[in-house]
Amino acid sequence: MATTSFAATADDQVAVDPHGPAYTADGRLIAPADYREWVYLSSGLDMSYNPKAMASPSPMFDNTFVNPESYRAFASTGRWPDKTVIVLEVRGSAGKGSINQRGHYQSGGVQGMEVHVKDTARFQGGWAFFSFDDGAAPAKQIPVAEACYTCHSAHAAVDTTFVQFYPTLLPIAQQHSTLSAAYLKDTAELVGSPAR
Template sequence: MLSIAVALPTLAVARDAITANTHAPAYTADDKLMLPADYREWVYLSSGLGMSYSEKAPNSDPVFDNTFVNPESYREFLRTGTWPDKTQIVLELRGSTSNGSINQHGHYQKGDVQGVEVHVKDTARFKGGWAFFGFDGGAVAEKIPTTASCYSCHAAHGAVDTTFVQFYPTLLPIARQHATLSAAFLKEEGIIK
């Protein structure tokens, strides 16, 4: 009986170590977000091709966007259908081409990263819980001002907690299962009036 009593706290510590967010946002002394160096090893959510929220048609070589989330937040989303505090969702932009090698149709990703944006949930740091950061080739970025359209667009159209889960085909069913889809998204989809 004593060995069980000793083992239980040990298991709890091991569980906490496994669930601890080792990929929490890191900031500089002047409140800039540090780009997670290993984000390409995180959980891949989806890619878009030529996505735009304006009515302009994409160019002939549209941009790919690849989306990654830190593993701890992904596991919590699977469990609850919502994002925990310290979530980081990384959007990586890459150019595309259709000309190369043996390709005869369609587009593939080509070239260097054209930009990186990070959507961070840090409720102690940001009013509203979330903030956006745009990296322009550097390893640190200032917070995008809350007057930028990304904040109002995400608030008005985000399927879950101001995030565009509607574009992540493996997570949208999880949000439906947990009934965490926003009223705004459900209205856009015609599910509620």
């Protein structure tokens, strides 16, 4: 499978800060071309909240990156600033190859990309989701009625983001007491539930 390129042309871009969200004139989000140079947050393997991972016959990896300015702000405050851009790319896996004898490694090109953007002047509730599964074309906002919004609101550790899955950021949020009540409730219920 060929690697998907997520680059936008200069004609499509409305001028904004170099790592913040960029939109076309009609409000579609332009996929950040350089997100792999941003701050890496974590990887997941077959995370069950991703429908593509659940449907795949082989394990799927997701890799999460955030724009550097927002990472620095979060590290200082435990909160995401306006214009935060979080990118989740999905890649396939392989178990046999070269000298590998056990486990899985990431293989092939990007099979999908989702972007979570904080732009309080543009989006009701401050945050919006975009999916670039169909390639590099600028993406329309995923409708607010979709499950990703309610799931993130009900379970995210900090400001509708799944900081609980980012091991370098969770301690920062704990230190700054910015963990959401919903996440603390989920955690308390998990700790109190019988072992499975």
